[in-house]
Amino acid sequence: MKASIIIPAYNQAERLYLTLVSLSHQTCDPSLFEVIVVDDGSEDETSSIVQSYSAQYHLKYIRQSNRGRAVSRNQGVREASGDIVIFNDCDRAVCSHFVEAHLARHGVLSDTVVVGSIFEFFFSDLSLRRKELTEDIEHGFSKFTRFAREYPYAKVVSDMYAPDGTTAWPIPWISFFSGNVSVSRKAFEETGGFDEAFTGWGFEHFELGYRLFQAGLQYVFEPSARNFHFAHRREENFYQANLRASFDHFKTKHPRHEVKQLENFIKGNLSLQEYKALVDDDSSDMDNQNLVYLPQSVTVNF
């Protein structure tokens, strides 16, 4: 079974470089995967960095005019030859077991969505740490990774999964992060891929996750498939305008209450357990429950 790692890239040359290096140091044989970088019209050194990078694996570079992440990912899959597609964003270095861990959870049935675990690095000046980071990645990637923090949203939703990684929850798609998720290329294509009407930043990943769930795929959480996001100095307001339009598109396309309630969960007004109870239409379990809300550091108003 072979994997194609799809990386949409836009103006993150430095972070993308570290991501590519991390993929050169995998426990898995490099002949078992290919990496496809889809450059969504970057204006920085992305093109020269990718084209001059000497990879251990087969590395394909495609460039398009700026059309957004959904289009980029779909284009990447069109160029893919692997049985499994792994979506990894351009600003996240992966642990050495990453590819192996994703591949291992896919059986022959092409019916699994594998969600990895997302951690974050906070470097106020990444270029100062680039050399040390590169060296660490080349030698087992264990020095810096001790200081990574689990992404709070991912941490909260991981409560949906049992210790063996399976889940019986009705809303596992709220853990579908296109920054670290894999699915069979067949299932992706049959479901229609990412909705390209999502042009801004927002919910395109949840919407695809929702469709895959509706199509009957099983969600599995594989914490050892870990990647590390290099956090950015972005303003919170940057997201809000995009989020509103994006969510409205999601809600209009799927006018179901489990979709509508996602807004309340993301705003921090609905706990994970209450969300489940609303969707199951069953509050009988609620009395002894510890209600977990998204922490303020990740909730957004939109």
Added chain:
Amino acid sequence: MEQSFSEADNIELRLSKIIARASFTKVPADEIKLTNLLHDVGIDSLSFMEIVVYIEEEFGITVADEDLASERFDTVGALKSYIEEKRAETTADKQ
């Protein structure tokens, strides 16, 4: 992380050194006062998370995601109090 801090249990000094490392205005550690707003000593939201990670390692505490609401840690002094609180909890747990 690779630098070694003083062994003395001087929270304010150790905290100032951590802030100085992450400060984007390169403010020297000995110029940092408890009354300073973090923003005024060159700490924005990204460098704030950077110092949270250093603080966890330096003082052996865990900063919960729930505690990270931005208004809580507006000054250096607020951070110092939090560290003292968490250290007392950790010590109490061990006894």
